[in-house]
Amino acid sequence: MNDTQKVQPGDLIYSGASVALPNIPGSGRMFVVVETDSQGNATVLPVSSVRRAVSESTYLVEKNQVEGRSMKNLIVSLDVEVHMSAKWPMLRQPMHLTSEAVTHLLEARTGYKEQHDVTLIHTDQPVGFEKELFEQVDELYTNFKNDPQQFLDYLAFSSKFYEYSARNQALIYRQNPHATFVASRQGWDKLKYSIRPEHINRYLILFRPEERTYFERDGHLITISKATAEERLKIASGELEVIHKTKFVEMKAYDISQTTCPIEDYPKIYSKGQADPAHDQLYLAVKRTAELSGIQVMVEDVSSIALGGYYNRAKDLIVISDKENDTRKALVMLHEYSHALLHNTSAPSLPREVKEFEAQTLAVRLMQHYGFPLPHNEQEYIVSYLTVACQNPAFKMDESLNRLAKQFIYAKDRITAQLNEIAPQQPEPAQQTQRQSKNLPRTAEISENFLMNL
Numbered sequence: 297m298n299d300t301q302k303v304q305p306g307d308l309i310y311s312g313a314s315v316a317l318p319n320i321p322g323s324g325r326m327f328v329v330v331e332t333d334s335q336g337n338a339t340v341l342p343v344s345s346v347r348r349a350v351s352e353s354t355y356l357v358e359k360n361q362v363e364g365r366s367m368k369n370l371i372v373s374l375d376v377e378v379h380m381s382a383k384w385p386m387l388r389q390p391m392h393l394t395s396e397a398v399t400h401l402l403e404a405r406t407g408y409k410e411q412h413d414v415t416l417i418h419t420d421q422p423v424g425f426e427k428e429l430f431e432q433v434d435e436l437y438t439n440f441k442n443d444p445q446q447f448l449d450y451l452a453f454s455s456k457f458y459e460y461s462a463r464n465q466a467l468i469y470r471q472n473p474h475a476t477f478v479a480s481r482q483g484w485d486k487l488k489y490s491i492r493p494e495h496i497n498r499y500l501i502l503f504r505p506e507e508r509t510y511f512e513r514d515g516h517l518i519t520i521s522k523a524t525a526e527e528r529l530k531i532a533s534g535e536l537e538v539i540h541k542t543k544f545v546e547m548k549a550y551d552i553s554q555t556t557c558p559i560e561d562y563p564k565i566y567s568k569g570q571a572d573p574a575h576d577q578l579y580l581a582v583k584r585t586a587e588l589s590g591i592q593v594m595v596e597d598v599s600s601i602a603l604g605g606y607y608n609r610a611k612d613l614i615v616i617s618d619k620e621n622d623t624r625k626a627l628v629m630l631h632e633y634s635h636a637l638l639h640n641t642s643a644p645s646l647p648r649e650v651k652e653f654e655a656q657t658l659a660v661r662l663m664q665h666y667g668f669p670l671p672h673n674e675q676e677y678i679v680s681y682l683t684v685a686c687q688n689p690a691f692k693m694d695e696s697l698n699r700l701a702k703q704f705i706y707a708k709d710r711i712t713a714q715l716n717e718i719a720p721q722q723p724e725p726a727q728q729t730q731r732q733s734k735n736l737p738r739t740a741e742i743s744e745n746f747l748m749n750l
Contacts, residue, residue, distance in 0.1 A: 303329055304392075305329050306401075307388055308329075308392065308393075309387065310387045311324070315417060317373075317417070326344070326389075328357075338380050339379050341372050341374065341377060341401075352408070353373065354374060355374055355401055355405075356370075357369065362392070374408040375414055377416055378417045384419050385501075387471060429501060430463075432467075433466040433467060437466070437697075440693060442686075444679045444682040450466075450469060451661065453465075453473060457475075458665065459705070460502070462698045462700065463698075467503070471500045476553070477562075479549060479550065480549050481548065481550065484555050490556050492555065495550065499549060502547045502548075503544040504545055504547045505545075508540075508541055508542075509540055510539045511536045517541075520538070574719075575668070577715060578666055578715070579625050581714035582711055585707070585711050586614060594616070598619075604625075605620075605629070607633075607635040609636075609639070609644065612636070612640065623668075630658070633659075634659050638700075639651050647691070649684040649685045650681075650688065653678065653681035654699060656677050658700050661700070662704070
């Protein structure tokens with residue numbers, strides 16, 4: 297279990313792997329801690345926010361008895377206890393019962409056990425945890441489709457982790473939505489920081505691709521390292537075919553708050569010495585990037601004041617309205633350039649609503665990356681497009697997010713190169729510009745938020 301020294305009775309816990317619970321609604325992932333021991337094991341009771349009648353075997357915790365983020369009353373089951381070992385993947389949530397609620401819950405638990413038998417469930421390290429994690433990502437995508445408004449929170453979160461694949465972004469979010477900057481132990485070593493000793497075993501689980509080479513022997517794939525001398529000669533001469541396969545290998549990652557990086561150095565890690573552009577500079581950088589890719593860009597008097605611009609795939613042409621101000625002009629330019637990147641050749645046959653969802657999402661992520669605040673209506677466009685896209689049974693959220701993750705890095709690298717030519721003055725690595733300082737989380741809360749959620 298992660299962060300066992302900080303888990304106390306009354307803490308709400310999210311289980312990284314589901315626990316099969318008899319006759320209890322929900323996914324078997326949310327629990328409240330009632331006991332802990334010195335080895336890091338915990339006794340927990342199942343918690344549900346599903347509306348159901350309070351009975352003799354349940355205890356009602358009203359939302360005003362929960363410190364933190366609870367928006368609903370919670371139902372605690374008294375007839376089932378789960379004894380979780382320290383090896384069980386468990387994430388502490390940013391919610392805790394008030395001291396009065398903890399006292400009353402423990403009294404209710406004791407009273408119930410005096411009169412009734414309680415089902416005991418013991419958990420050790422889960423089998424097939426990799427599969428569990430991937431299932432959680434699929435569950436997260438399903439949640440976005442059922443409630444597109446949730447996607448906005450995730451979008452702001454995932455934009456901080458653009459160097460990771462779409463699936464790893466989701467894994468970070470699923471394991472701890474308060475993470476701010478994540479790297480492997482080797483990655484932190486390169487940045488000249490180390491993992492604090494008490495956090496070595498409190499890592500996030502991600503996956504990295506690893507290419508492996510095989511050859512076939514008697515119908516079975518054998519790694520090259522196990523080839524005989526004769527087989528190696530045949531491989532070298534081309535008689536034996538070499539087969540390449542990509543395998544995803546588990547990787548341990550740590551947040552910046554778990555390292556020796558001092559808080560005053562956080563800004564240089566986040567910004568990486570990148571200056572904040574003005575809106576007109578961003579527009580010009582995107583325009584140049586598009587033109588270098590062979591896309592023609594024109595500013596014209598378009599037919600409607602409501603139409604900010606459009607992308608003509610047949611002519612590979614972006615048209616921007618001459619009526620837009622600098623702020624709106626930059627976002628429209630990003631939106632139409634996103635269409636060109638995402639839908640010109642790789643996915644031209646997607647339904648219109650899916651194309652609009654992807655283009656607006658990529659544009660918003662790039663605006664967020666460069667530190668620009670976004671009007672509420674621009675974010676709501678994403679929700680609207682996603683809502684309509686989800687009505688199409690052929691829409692696949694994972695494929696869209698994979699496309700977005702790949703094209704974000706492509707676009708970001710090229711736009712940043714143009715920005716550096718337009719505004720070459722970069723701040724010192726340890727400095728931050730005014731807008732960066734506004735958009736960065738308050739540094740004193742970063743460690744607290746992340747560790748609170750472990």
